[in-house]
Amino acid sequence: MARVPPASATGDQVRTTTCYMCACRCGIDVHLRDGKVRYIQGNPRHPVNxxxxxxxxNAGIMQHNSPARLRKPLLRVGERGERAFREIEWDEALAIASGWLSRVRAEDPDRLAFFTGRDQSQALTGWWAQQFGTVNYAAHGGFCSVNMAAAGMYTYGGSFWEFGEPDWAHTRYLMMWGVAEDHDSNPIKLGLGQLKARGAKIVVVNPVRSGYGAVADEWIGIRPGTDGLFAMALIHELLRADRIDLDYLVRHTNAHWLVIDDRGAPDDGMIARDSEGRPLCFDRGSGTLADALGCGIQPAVVGDFTLADGRRARPSFQLLAQRYLDPQYGPDAVAERCGIPADTIRRIAAELAHAAFEQSFVLPQSWTDVHGRRHEGFVARPVSMHAMRGIAAHANGFHTCRALHVLQMLLGSIDAPGGHRFQPPYPKGTPPGNRPGKTRRPDGTLDAAPLGYPQSPQDLLVDADGQPRRLDKAFSWQHPLAVHGMMHSVIRNAWAGDPYPVDTLFMFMANMSWNSAMNTRQTQKMLADRDPATGEYRIPRIIYVDAYDSEMVAWADLVLPDTTYLERYDCISVLDRPISEADAAIDAIRQPVVAPDRDVRPFQDVLLDLGARLGLPGMVREDGSARYPGGYADYIANHERAPGVGLLIGHRGEQGDTVGKGAPNPAQLEAYAADDCFFSAPVPEAGLYYKMANRDYLDWAQQLGFLPPAKGRGSREELVFQLYGETLQRFRLAARGHGEVQPPDAERARVERFFDPLPFWYAPFEHVDATADDYPLSALTQRPMFMYHAWGSQNRWLRQIAARNVLYVHPDTAAEHGVQPGERVRVESAHAAIEAEVGLHEGVEPGTVWTWNAIGKQKGAWKLAGNAPEFRRGFLLNHLIPERRADGYAHADPVTGQAAWFDLRVRLRKL
Ligand code: SF4
Known part of the structure; x- marks a missing residue:
């Protein structure tokens, strides 16, 4: 693509790096004059944008020059919350931090709670926590969209989020569920442009018609928390009309695998297996039980069969069909609850089937499947889905997300042309094989990284009594599949000493006293609360790292100032959150384009420095010297996770000429920098679709180190989609009294209910607790397309778009309450109340009110003027959301611990 020059001579130098004003990670050219940033331009050569x-x-220039940037390490001299600090030198700051941390590690590493907010360095931070030896580590996914990630990983080894994409080139029908304009926004905008040009239909399911909804062909203003019910009604209709892709189901899912029906037995509901542990099906061709992973079989998907031991078993598809053909999932039964007319549900189901089957075609490209069979083309199912936080941030989000994936599977569209496509390194196992670390080795390190995917109750972090071993209670019986941790529980639990007190809370880029906290006012009290017996803070030490003077800074004892994204290296790695496309594995770096003009250091450098000072095994050599004296850049280039496997896949090997696996290359970062800061490894043409069962793809993925070698013959069992969630059934059996690791009695009924191997719908708890009469409205926040981080609302250019927020209500709702635009209302939940200014919006379903996220700021923060509109006229719904429910559980999904932000119910009173 031709490079578009800036309109006039903008600078004397152009340097290339990667944007960090949202998680999209576009390529940018930064124009400098006299060493100062003058202009930021999109990189036309970059695959993302x-x-x-x-x-x-564009406004990154104002982020970089923000007056709110921290300038030097700070040590608290007043009370927490007073913002009274003394500037100190780095030597002193690092000596204090390493002194606190070394004592914790010597006494009990779990007394360090290390939680990082929005972060692109989890490959480093998770490894650092593992080396330190604390189980109490997590990043921000638990309060973002972990339901999306977990449901995908436990169902098909992939996810929406940014780990898969609609087949923009071929889809004829796209449904977007609960998607705001944040993650992946430029690729989605570019993709929607393609769809519009081709006349493909775009349907948006969202209580609020903003952003993508505005350009959609159809907006379905669903009631919050009912998406799963809508998806199950679509499944009902497809099954009823027999409009499903059975061939796809038996090739790629466990639809035909036999489920043992032996109530009370320890393997009831598990998959029947042969003596080698391979799953069984009933082969209609031979009339016998057969290897369900085998080739040349004609598996039954309905029926009742007898196993060799005389017990009964049925194909999982039959269980699925029985469930969703039940009238409770019929369009007429769900219409009112979802706020969608039954005829609309029937029409959408028919349109999905029409796109999948009548608009199907064959993409000419020969390829070889896992059984070695040649195919002359890829069969298309040109219907695609994308979903995000609007689905995930409900207490029923895990099962809702699973229902969406079941819908996709019935249509045969996951990784088919026109469907939802895997982006390498996905697909991974269903779920991936890495389990959370739980045992400390003799050198003090954990046996694995603290976050992972439990596959059975044995993988949980619970003590002998079944009580949580983690501070946030992730991977406990309360939230067994909390695969991203539960950051939203950390401050409350640390304050309460529940399940135990911590010594040091170490947080990075997590505004946990304000817009990333539920129950915000109370959270601030907890941060400053003292134990009356000792007079000490209940959370004894807080180290906080940020680039900006956010609300959270006020509550820290020690503040370590980070750089802006234009002043440091970052690594956008396949081990973490790469920028791959379905056609290529792509990773990237950020490089410093300017030197800091303040006394600040990149957090990753600081973390490695602290690791070396603490003598953490991976961070020091045998002589005790730092293993990565060159900081994060040194680590990116030279760290090996396994022999030949590092953070970046490009320019590996001593000569820089190997891809995927290879020895570290000290010149790797220079090679990336010379090549627009990214590296792309294209998937072979024959491996572009059906990646989960495509030998051409799997051989390539194995070669690059994305997948381990196949264990057996035929299909890789770990890549077969779990239409029926056998992993979930393992937990349910434990609740029924089977196995060595079982839930405490108090948790059995809850685990039994929520670990259903087939998706089911239940009303969000808040919708049940806060009765319709008392709190009749749902209240949501949407992240604006113009502001991604809380950081953005102190950015001089972005503040000109919105420096205050209003509560948008449907005109009918406003009329019911007798309020006019601009008037103020009291917004009350069962938990708390705030005041807000009303705005009218026809693009919101009448039972919902909403506002932009993170505009309201706390006075004194962000170096904003004392009369800034963000302080006076901005507000946060977070104040209204309790972090715990009356029954003592976190306000979260019971399966994954995902924060249930969008379950909030309120009422309005005119002021
Ligand atoms: S979408 Fe915008 S903010 Fe996000 S990375 Fe791209 S240019 Fe930056």
């Missing part, structure tokens, strides 16, 4: 730059990306 192809030159496109959004308003946030």
């Amino acid at each position: 192809r030159g496109v730059l959004c308003a946030k990306g």
Whole structure:
């Protein structure tokens, strides 16, 4: 693509790096004059944005020059919350931090709670926590969209989020569920442009018609928390009309695998297996039980069969069909609850089937499947889905997300042309094989990284009594599949000493006293609360790292100032959150384009420095010297996770000429920098679709180190989609009294209910607790397209778009309450109340009110003027959301611990 020059001579130098004004990670060219940033331009050569730059990306220059940037390490001298600090030198700051941390590690490493907010360095931070030896580590996924990630990983080894994408080139029908304009925004905008040009239909399911909804062909204003019910009604209709892809189901899912029906037995509900542990099906061709992973069989998907031991078993598809053909999932039964007319549900189901089957075609490309069979083309199912936080941030989000994946599977569209496509390194196992670390080795390190995917109750972090071993209670019987941790529980639990007190809370880029906290006012009290017996803070020490003077800074004892994204290296790794496309594995770096003009250091450098000072095994050599004296850049290039496997896949090997696996290359970062800061490894043409069962893809993925070698013959069992969630059934059996690791009695009924191997719908708890009469409205926040981080609302350019927020209500709702636009209302939940200014919005379903996220700021923060509109006229719904429910559980999904932000119910009173 031709490079578009800036309009006039903008600078004397152009340096290339990667944007960090949102999680999209577009390529940018930064124009400098006299060493100062003058202009930021989209990089037309970059695969993510192809030159496109959004308003946030442009405003990066103001982020970089922000008056709110921290300038030097700070040590608290007043009370917490007073913002009274003394500037100190780095030597003193690092000596204090390493002194606190070394004592913790010597006494009990779990007394360090290390939680990082929005972060692109989890491959480093998780490894650091593992080396330190604490189980109490997590990043921000638990309060973001872990339901999306977990449901995907436990169902098909992939996810929406940014780990898969609609087949923009071929889809004829796209449904977007609960998607705001944040993650992946430039690729989605570019993709929607393609769909519009081709006349493909775009349907948006969201209580609020904003952003993508505005350009959709159809907006379905669903009631919050009922998406799963809608999806199950669509499944009902497809099954009823027999409009499903059975061939796809038996090739790629466990639809035909036999489920043992032996109530009371320890393997009831598990998959029947042969003596080698391979799953069984009933082969209609031979009339016998057969290897369900085998080739040349004609498996039954319905029926009642007898196993060799005389017990009964049925194909999982039959269980699925029985469930969703039940009238309770019929369009007429769900219409009112979802706020969608039954005829609309029937029409959408028919349109999905029409797109999948009548608009199908064959993409000519020969390929070889896992059984070695050649195919002359890829069969298309040109219907695609994308979903995000609007689905995930409900207490029923895990099962809702699973229902969406079941819908996709019935249509045969996951990784088919026109469907939802895996982006390498996905697919991974269903779920991936890495379990959370739980045992400390003799050198003090954990046996694995603290976050992972439990596959059975044995993988949980619970003590002998079944009580949580982690501070946030992730991987406990309360939230067994909390695969991203539960950051939203950390401050409350640390304050309460529940399940135990911590010594040091170490947080990075997590505004946990404000817009990333539920129950915000109370959270601030907890941060400053003292134990009356000792007079000491209940959370004894807080180290906080940020680039900006956010609300959270006020509550820290020690503040370590980070750089801006234009002043440091970052690594956008396949071990973490790469920028791959379905056609290529792609990773990237950020490089410093300017030197800091303040006394600040990149957090990753600081973390490695602290690790060396503490003598953490991976961070020091045998002589005790730092293993990565060159900081994060040194680590990116030279760290090996396994022999030949590092953070970046490009320019590996001593000569820089190997891809995927290879020895560290000290010149790797220079090679990336010379090549627009990214590396792309294209998937072979024959491996572009059906990646989960495509030998051409799997051989390539194995070669690059994305997948371990296949264990057996035929299909890889770990890549077969779990239409029926056998992993979930393992937990349910434990609740029924089977196995060595069982839940405490108090948790059995809850685990039994929520670990259903087939998706089911239940009303969000808040909708049940807060009765319709008392709190009749749902209240949501949407992240604006012009502001991604809380950071953005102190950015001089972005503040000109919105420096205050209003509560948007449907005109009918406003009329019911007798309020006019601009008037103020009291917004009350069962927990707390705030005041807000009303705005009218026809694009919101009448039972919902909403506002932009993270505009309201706390006075004194962000170096904003004392009369800034963000302080006076901005507000946060977070104040209204309790972090715990009356029954003592976190306000979260019971399966994954995902924060249930969008379950909030309120009422309005005119002021
Ligand atoms: S979409 Fe995100 S990464 Fe891309 S330019 Fe905008 S802010 Fe930057």
